[in-house]
Amino acid sequence: MVIPCIDLMGRKVVQLVQGQEESKVLELPDASLVLERFADFSQVQVIDLDAALGREPQADIVRQLCQRKPCRVGGGIRSIERAQEVLNCGAVKVIVGSAAFTSAGVDHAFLANLAKAVPWGKVMIAVDCVDDRVAIRGWKEVLPLTSSEAIPQLEGYCSEFLCTCIDVEGKAQGTRLEWFRKLRAVTALPVTAAGGITTDEEIRTLDEMGMHAALGVAIYRQRFPELFCSTIEAPPHSREF
DSSP states (O other): EEEEEEETTTTEEEETTTTEEEEEEEEEHHHHHHHHHHTTTSEEEEEEEETTTTTTOOOOHHHHHHHHHHEOOOOOOSSHHHHHHHTTTOSSEEEEEEGGGGGEEHHHHHHHHHHHHHHHGGGGEEEEEETEEEEEETTTEEEEEEEHHHHHHGGGGEEEEEEEEEEGSSSSOOOOHHHHHHHHHTTSSSSEEEESSSSHHHHHHHHHHHOOOOOOEHOOOOOOTTOOTTTOOOOOOOOOO
C-alpha cells in the first residue's frame, strides 16, 4: 500500500529535507486541497510538525482531515492524554515517536502505561534512524540503539511500525532497501517504510517484502508538479503514483 504524507507546519502543508525547517522544498496553504489530490489512496499519514516541535498543535486541521479520510496521525504524541486526543479527532492510528524512548533506550514505563489506556491496534511506533541508530526529538538526538535492537523490545506495545531512513529522507534520490530488508527480518508486524522512496521499482520491492510505502517528496512532485521546488530534479524511472 502506498500512503501519501501530509506534514503540517504553520497551518500549511510542507515538505522538508531530513526534517530540517530551513530546508523546505514545498509549501501549500490548503490541506483540504492536498487531501483532494490524494482521493484515490485508501489512507493518509498526517504529521503535525508544529506539535512535534513543541508548538501549538493544529488540532482543527487534523480533525478535518480525519473526518474526510482514514488518517494515521503523529507529531508531538508525548503523553497518554495527547494520544487519546488525537484518536478522539478521528485518527485510525496514533504514531508515537520520541516518547517511546529515553536517552538510554526504550521507555518501557511510558509504553506500558500507554498500552493500558490506548488499544494496541491503534498504536504505531516510529523507529527513525540515522546510520541505523535511532534518532529522536526532531532527529536531533541519536541514541546508542540500533533498529534491530529497538524493534524487538517495542513489539509488545504496538500493532505496526513506521520506519524512516533519515539519511535519504526528502532527497528524492532513492531509499536504502537493504536497511528495510534487515528490519523485515526482525519483526513480523506490519512495517511502513519511509525516507527517500522514489521509484516504482522501490515500491514494488517493498511490497514484495510485505511493507507499505509512505511517500512525501516523490508523490508531491507527481500531484503538484506546477508548484514543486525546481531545485530537486526528478529521478529516472519515477511514475504517477
